[in-house]
Amino acid sequence: MNPLLKQQPPTKDRYDVVIVGGAMMGASTAWFLTDTPDFDGSVLVVERDPSYEFCSTAHSNSCIRQQFSTEINVRISQFGADFINNLPRHMGNDPRVPQLRIQNYGYLYLADNDAFADILRDNQKVQHAAGAGTRLLSPEQIKEAYPFYNVDDVVLGSLNTVDEGYWDSIAVFDWWRRQSRERGVEYVANEVVTMAKNAAGTRVETVTLASGEVISCGQVVNCSGPRAARTSRMAGIDIPVEPRKRYTWVFSAEKPLDRELPLTVDPSGVHMRQDGKTTYMAGGHSEVDPAVDYDDFNMDLSLWENHVWPAIATRIPQFEAIKVMREWTGHYAYNTFDHNAIIGPHDTIENFIFLNGFSGHGLQQAPAMGRGTAEWLTYGEYRSLDLTPFHYDRILRNAPLVEKAII
Template sequence: MAGQTQAPNKSAYDVIIVGGAIMGASTAWFLSDNADFDGSVLVVDRDLTLEACSTAHTNSCMRQQFSIGLNVQISQFAADFVKNIRSYMGGDERIPQLSIRSFGYMYLAETDAFADVLRQNQKVQRAHGAGTELLTADEIKARYPFYNVDDIVLGSINTVDEGYWDGGTVNEWWRRQSRERGVEYIENEVVAITRSAAGNRVESITLKSGEVVACGQMVNCAGPRAAALAQMAGIDLPVEPRKRYSWIFKAEQPLDVDLPLTIDPSGVHVRENGGGTYQCGGHSDHDPAVDYDDYAMDFSLWEQHIWPVLATRIPQFEAVKLQSEWAGHYAMNTFDHNAIMGPHTELSNFIFLNGFSGHGLQQSPAMGRGTAEWLTYGTYRTLDMTPFSYARIPANTPLVEKAVI
């Protein structure tokens, strides 16, 4: 915990959101922005500085190169929201105008099998209006001469609304404006969940500081800790923290064009960061669930795996100097790598917003909007998020997202 626990102002709320990072903040803001919602909202987070959450450790990029059409549409709304944030947030002139630094994502395939996956994904993406292009190795080399493509069969890239965006600013303004509209944020921790006598609803939560708080509806926005929160209600949730490592380095010979967020066949990814610096990421071959508080670096990973891959793919990265490094957590949905969203099948007022498997930041505008619609109307009114419902888990009908980095 960052500081002392804070007690809530009331003993009951219409909606309690557990987790105050970008998913919780988005849901709270969209509720506060909906004229048809007039209820009370409490947001509870263990650390309102968000220093250790997934939101703080993200690449802060968005893409439309997914294998499922709904995920393409979700990112398209995110792009529109970011580019028109002031308009979406009521014309508030305090809010800065934002943009997307669209250097694109470059997927590289070294096998015919993965090239076929890229071709299949492109059909889905183009059908939903994405500008994804497929490039041969020669075409990649002509456009981006710095790549070594000797082993590459095919590449996939989209430079329209794919790249860096300022997720931290969006998150801060969602929190700030929703607070001004009456949403209450407290730094505390949920330690217990009580069901109703019939067992079909969440009746209350118990906070670490001892208060018991009743709720009309509860939203699980606990990120990598989502399964622990669900277990308090007797629910099994296939979401676990997986460690992901990031490095920022400076190149002795910077590239003369922006570097797309490049996904090497090895799984190592690297992107433009600005000023001759670059951000890259990856993980070890052994990728188990980790402790919620485990952010220790694996210092051998850079020397033995990450840097050799970078220097092979982009020879100008042979001479680089590390500037910073950190570890964060994916909230990995081990069932199918897609969001788990909406109400539980039996505990009807326990609402999921979990399991984003590394693409949560870019999905937060659409996911917060959709969850706020469900909380207000009991249905989705813009994008139909029903395919992400929890019901697919007990039914064992996965909706697999193949494009997970």
């Protein structure tokens, strides 16, 4: 907990649902609980830093795509896109809620070898079966559509410009929090520091806050992002989630491109996209990609000069003359097991619910995951989209749900 922030005690000593972490996943879960007709319980959201200065939500590049290798991830993003594009309707036609639109400059995956090209072909079949508009492009077709690319080493491209691109995630985040508070959800600036289970070890009975209060809970939801493993350990559970650094740069070009730049996933591992009318965003990570300390947000000053800039200037020669305007470091909540979310209940601690390990695609999945978690908390089952493939028990069974389209 930031020592400069004043800790807030909750107003009650028992809640039906205690959500640990109030960023995107916690806010989504809280709001969807209030939007579930059969849920009438009390909800407490405990957020250690309500400024959200260092949370993954604040550091995200805020994009959405349907180009995944598993059908369930495609379906999740399709609901996310519908939620974004029809936000007022989803939020009860509240006249204060803004009308948002995804800026559909799309995602373009570039393959520089036959093996990755085959993966793109396989992925497209999955995406098409789910109704996504992904197109496979030859190097010549890429060059025709986007003349600024160097495609000398490209074998195949995969592009979708329907419900793929940038969206205003902070607007959705703010309205989830605002409406859920108005509907009775309580947010406190505090931190869960310990948990106590019943004698049988089958339920979390209480959580203790940094300010000293002991709160009884019906169910606990772990929404603590990169700190998920720390929160789980309070209940005696180990999960394979760790914080890993992801770096972002926003830059201007001496000669701007003559059309919008799709979010381009380069074979080098660097990705870049349109940011403003004449500005661009690039992201990447170091070749050595270790877990880092929860509070380590230091930039790698050599990464831009030695890796990112050379990669984007090679792909787009116009980007040889650019100026960095701002830069930052964020954390992925990285699931080392299979790069997919871990959600649902623990196998023996029945009221401990996971919502963790999104490995970089959490914001775009937040609407479907919050809705599903609210359904599970209310009904003990999913009523809209079956999310059981993401349940914690797959880790116990050593049965990874492999997602090949990770950035």
